[in-house]
Amino acid sequence: MPMFRARVRMEILRELVGVVSTLVPEMKLMVSKEGVEVKAVDPSHVAMLVAKLKKDAFEEFQGDATEIGLDLEKVREVLALARPGDVLDLTYDAGKGKLVVSVGKLSRVMSVVDPAGISQPKVPSVNPTAKVVLKIDELRQGIRGSESISDHVTLSLDQDTFTLHSEGENDQVNLKIGKEALTLLDAKEPVKSMYPLDFFSNMVKSITSADEVTMALGTQYPLKLDFTLAGGRGDAQFLLAPRVEDTD
């Protein structure tokens, strides 16, 4: 019987669950000796996620190669019982198909979902040409500004500037950040793509521990959004397909 037993700070598990929840209600947790990994694609195949937590992101970690299907709502219910800084204890009983999650004196025995029923995405090899690293707070502000006026945003990069632009019927929002205020800007030629705001916004809002994100984009091309989890002891990448507006 494969085994999985781990102790993890609630903030770390909560962020993983939050990030995955932006796309799907259930996740397949792929456990290995090195840590855990989750891949998810939303039903419309517009957005995708690969997230990894290394074993040193956990207080304690013992795992054999196995897959555990989890209903994220149930995990959120247990997390809601934990206080900041609490450490959760996870024990998987493969024989009974149960995951026991304990926090303090309380433990919840959770039936798992058949992992075969959770679709596993083929991650496309997407290679955008331009890249920017920026403060997530600035990105959040641009998203907040856009939400009331449109359901999509345009991201563009040129040699000196990152721009987030959103346009409604009458109003516009522009967030412009010059090279000097960015951690990194690498755009040999200008690129520009439009993305659905609901996905983009939920993705960015789900990031709770990283200070910076890396965005790679092209023209009418998928977005790659990279960030760290658990203070660098894990990482995650979202992919988001573009929206193509034509003139008619």
Added chain:
Amino acid sequence: MSEASLVPGRKALPPLPGVAPDPSLIWTIPGLREDPTMCLRCRSAQLLCGKPVCPLLIRYNALGKTLPMLGQKDWDGSTPPGIFVGRIGYPYVNVGPLLAPEHGDTLLYDTPESWVGRPLQEIVGYRSSLVRGVAPVKVTEAESGGKLVEELQLVSIAEESAETEAHFRRPPRIRLELSDEAPPFGASAPLEDFEVEVRKVDARLEKATGDLHATARVGVTELYDKDVSVTRIQRAFSAGVLGRRGHRKFVPTRWSITAVDDLLSKENLERVRQLPELSEFQLYTMKALGDRWFLLLLPGYWRYESIEAWYPGTLWNPTGEQVAMLGDWEGNQGRTTYAGMGGCYYAARLAASEHLERIQRQAGVVVLRETHPDQVMPLGVWNVREHVRAGLQGTPEKLATFEDVFRRISCFFEIPVGRWLRQSHWLRDWKHQRRLDDFV
């Protein structure tokens, strides 16, 4: 998620040919000139125009008064069976039986499932000839009982029409209630005394009523699984005979219809989301009672949208200048807020979810409805549920590309395809949103 706007753009356009504007309404309803969707959004429920009573209803009430008056205080006839639970003053509401002006089998008067294919006048006739006896109750009296409550609840689970005798405090007055949630009603009068002789109850409903431990949700779902019609389930639900002991209440007819449509479609969709995805566009169309229905299945996962367009001169869009469009949509996991367009959204969603279970596929469903002025009366949510159900019974036309869909919309509707596209979340999404698979 809700969108309401003018057609086609912000500026007023000249009236469409063949439709005479009614300038008197523009003057009598403040704000309507500036916002032609106001009446459509309000539907007399919110009095957005600021008048104490709905001007449109007055117009129809006047029409009602021309019908022959019913002079008597004593009534005997049968109940289809049918009951009414009002919503004004909730939790203190009016409840009462629906009474037909004849004896014997009047089932058809309150069975919208059987109305598809019948002419408009006949359908309006069923409901407007039913007299509503009303008595005030608090909704929680559904459990504490009393003679009238018990008799009404018996009517609510009756299998066939039942003979009644009613005594009113004054003769029934005719007042047409216009609502998109409930079918039109006829006269009403305060009930003084009510006797009913129910010979046969629906055994399935009786059993559900006797279960004091199942929640109303469970009760409703089980009845549906036993093929009890939505009308019967909704009638029992509104009479407060389902649910756990201590939780049973009268539910206003309007609310109960939408609550049942919402609940049942959610249950169906839990299963639909597990089904294999449809791989092509399928189109069903239907024309009935002044409505044109364009029922489109999109390839892929479950998602849903419903848009209604009211032609100038129809009830909720009386100014006669512009088409008013209103729509709502939801993604794969459903929605958490009430759809602004109201009960029709949920009624069509129920019909759609039933269809997907039948064909054992999940797909996107887009319901487009263009209402023309020959629909002189609002007919109730049943009109949407039953016509979408009926429309989806046909043989679908399979369309290879989105361009084909585009062309079919152009041919089928008066409203230009570009306007539908601008209103529709999921059609726009299909046209503009790329999938990651496109980049593999």
